[in-house]
Every structure is written in structure tokens, then in C-alpha cells.
Amino acid sequence: MIGAYFKEYGRWYLLYVCMSALYFLSFFLFHLPAAYFLTSLSFNLSLLLGATIWFYLDFRRKMRLLQDIISLEELEGLNSPSELAFRSVLEEIQINEAERLLDLKSQNQDLQDLVKMWSHQMKVPLSALSLMAQTDQLERQEVRQQLLRVENYLDTLLTYLKFSDKKDDFRFEFCSVREIVSDLVKKYRISFLTKGLSVNLTGDWQLKSDKKWLSFAISQVLDNAIKYSREGGSIHIQLDEKGLTISDTGIGILPEDLPRLFEEGFTGYNGHEHKKATGLGLYMTKQVLDKLDLVISVDSEVEQGTQVSIYKQKRD
Template structure:
């Protein structure tokens, strides 16, 4: 502790020694009585020692407070201007740390709730597969349909994890949007057949983008169209230069839900009513498209259908 004190005030003590040396030199050169200098030096040293003891006690108390304090209020006894500035700085740092801890805790709780919700949803296709196995009714189309649902849930979860950690792996290339949509339609063919849905696709758009992430975004839109379409309905895909429009004849979206459909975790009336939504599909779709320099817009009328438009910014 003493060495810390001397180290902090070493400039002042060094200055005192230098000044004393100068005064001694002046007395010596002008042949002044050195006894006067000695008496003055003793008096100054006495004051210096007393001030040093007082400063050391304050210094020691300050270090103990700084070392052991938990709350900023415990620093109120430190009243020097510089100490007040340090208190303000510590307060800001503690506030920021508290905000970061709260944000981290909230994010952890959200992730836990998300995983619980996803686990619950994944039980549905797993239960269906288990029932098929137990009753020896493993029909190919129905099994494939449940496997597609499982794959979509896992893809959504992994995508969300990547975005929540601010990671991406975009690789841009020239591709045919029409060809990509046809691949997705082929992937979901079992889901189309299960609801007797017909699909039309026309037009072309040569786009430089990331194949995997655009495929993810389009699959979310197509999956929603299938999910909320009525049996024997039609899904129309119109591709133009710098624009894709996917229209269905499904149950539609309430007007009051439309402004919030891209919010994280928002499911709306349809999601609650049909218990098919996690509230992250469209949120992640919008995030992915923004990273691809694309935008998305949705128009919808209840019981008439929904139009999803993806276009170049």
C-alpha cells in the first residue's frame, strides 16, 4: 500500500526534492548561512510528513472503498472532482453492463421458449410417423409429407440461430428464378397433392443472388401458401423482371395483422387459430431478403387469398 501511495504521488515528492536542492544551491552560491536553510528544511519536512500521513490515510481509505465496493452509492464519500468524474464513469459502465446482462438474459429466455415451441411442433409430425409405424400404414406420400414438415422446422431453427448470432454465408451467383421455383414446387409436390392444390408458374427472371438463402425465403412463402390454402385451390406464381408474385386462394390475413406480420414472434390470428405458426418464418424471410437486396410486400383479403410480392429494391 505504501509503495502504491509513493508511486501515485512520486511527481510531487520528486519536485520537493528538486526544489530543496535548488534552494541549497542558492544558499551555497550566495554564501548565505546554511543554518537558515537547515531550519527551513526541518520545518518544511515536518509539514510534509504531517501532510503525507493525512494523504496516506485518505489514499488507503479510497483504495479500500474502490476494492470492496459493490454499489456506486458506496463511493459517495469520495468527493474530489476527479473522483466524482470516476463515479460518473463507473455509473455509466454499470448501467451499460446491466443493460447488456438484461438483453442477454432476455435473448436466452426467448431462445429457450423458441426451442420449447419448436419441440412441441416437431412432436406433431413425429407422432404421425409413430402412429403410421404402429398401425403398419407407412404410406409413401404421407411419410414424405411429414418428413418435409420436419425438415422445414429444422431449417427454420438453424436459420434463426444463424441470424441471431449475426452470421451469414452468402455466395452470389447468376440463377434462374423460374428454375428455382420449379425445384421448390417439386419438393412440395406431396403437400400439393395432399390438399389437391394446382399450381401455375409463368415468366422468368435472371437474378444474381445466393441460391441457398433465396431458396429458403421462397420456400417459406410457398409453404405458407400451401398451409393456409383451401382444398382444391390454386397457387399462381408470376415471375417478371425484378419481381415475383405468389398468389393463393387461401383464408387470407386480417387487416389488423398485416402491419405486424414481419415482426419477430408474431403469429397473428391465423397462427393461433391453426396452431401452425412459430412467428419466425416471415420474420426470417424478410431478414434474408434484405441481405439479398430484395424486398417483400404482402396484400391479403380474408377468405379471398393472399399475394406475396418479392421485388428488387
């Protein structure tokens, strides 16, 4: 404790020694009696000793107070301007830390809810695969369909976790959106065939973007178009220099659900009714497109179909 005290106040004792040396030099230069100097020095040392005891006891009290602190209310004994500023900083840190802990708690709860929802969705394709294995009725097309669903759920979850941890890996380059969409159509060909859907792809769109993340965003939109299209329906994908538009002839979206489509965890009427949604796909699509400086908009009519557009952010 003594060492800490002199580390805190050592500069003042050094200043006292320097001033005493100058004081002695003045006596020496003016040939004043040494007794006068010694008498003055003794008074100064007595005053310094008393002040040292006083400041040391106060310093020890404050140090013990800080060492034993549990709450900021215990710092009421710190009342000097610098100490009040110190208390203010501590209070601000405490408030920020409390808010951070609340955010972490909320994120943890959201993640738990997500995992529960995600695991529930995963049971559907896994149960289907298990049933086919048990009955020795492994149809290649159906197996591919269920594996594709598992892959999509995994991609969505991993993307969500990456964005939650701020671990994105964007790499921008010029790419053909038509090539991206063509690859996705090939990826989902089993889904198209299973539901008897026709797909029409026209035009192209060249832009500088991250091919992998853009492909993820478009895949979520295309997957939704397939899921909510009726058997024998059609999906039209139009590309031009303005952007991308995916139109389907599916069941459509309720008007009251449209404003909340991109909220985290929101599934809407269709998701609840058909039990096909995790509430993550469009949320992650919006997050990814925001990072890519792209805009997504949705127009839909119930029983008529849905049109999703992706285009460049307008510059002022």
C-alpha cells in the same frame, strides 16, 4: 497498500526531488551558506511528511471503499471533481449493464417460449411418423411429407439462432431466382401432390444476392402458400426484373393481422385456428430479406387468397 500509494503519487515525489535539486543548485551557484539550505530543506521535509501521512490515509480509505463496494451509494465519500467524474462513469456503466441483463433475460425468455412452441410443432410430424411405424402403414409419400415438415421447422429454428447470435454467413453472387424457385418447387412436390395443388412459374429475375439465404426466405413464403391453400387450389409464381410475386387461392389473411405478420412469435388467426404456425417463418423471412436489401409486402383478401411480393429496395 504502500506500494500502490507510491505508484499513484510517485510522480509528485519525483517532482519534489527535482525541485530540491534545483534549489540546492541555486544555493551552490550563489555560494549561499549550506546551513540556510539545510534549514529550508528540513522545513520542506516536515511539510512533505505531514502531507504524505494525510494523503496516504485518504488514499487507503478510498482504496478500501472501492474494494468493499457493493452499490454506488457507498461511493458518496468520493467528492473531488475527478472522483465525481469516476462515479458518473460507474453509474453509466451500471445502468448499461442493468439494461444488458434485462435484454439477456428477455431474450432467454423468448428463446424458452420459442423452444416450447417449436417442440409442440415438432410433435405433429413426429407423432404421425410414429403412428405409421406402429401400424406398419409407412406410405412413402406421407413419410416424405412429414420429414419435409421436420426439415422446415429445423431450418427455421437454426436460422433464428444464427441471427440471434449474429452469425450469418452471407456470400453475394449473381443468381437466377427462377432456378431457386424451381428447386423449391421440386422440394415441395410431395406437398403439392398431397393437396392437389397446381403451380405455375413464369419469367425470371436475375440479381446479386446470397442464394442460400434468399432460398430460405422464398421457401418460407412458398410453404405458407401451400399450408393455407385449399385442396385443388393453385399457386402462381411470377418473376420479372421488378421482383418476385407468389399468389395463392387460399383462405387469406384477416386485415387486422396484416400489419403484424412479420412480428416475432405472431401467428395470427390462421396460425391459431389451424395450428400450423410457429410465429417464426415470416419473422425470419423479413430479417433475412432486410439483410439482403430486399423488401417484402403482403396483400390478402379473406377467402380469396394472398399475394406476397419480394423486390429490390428502392434507392433515393
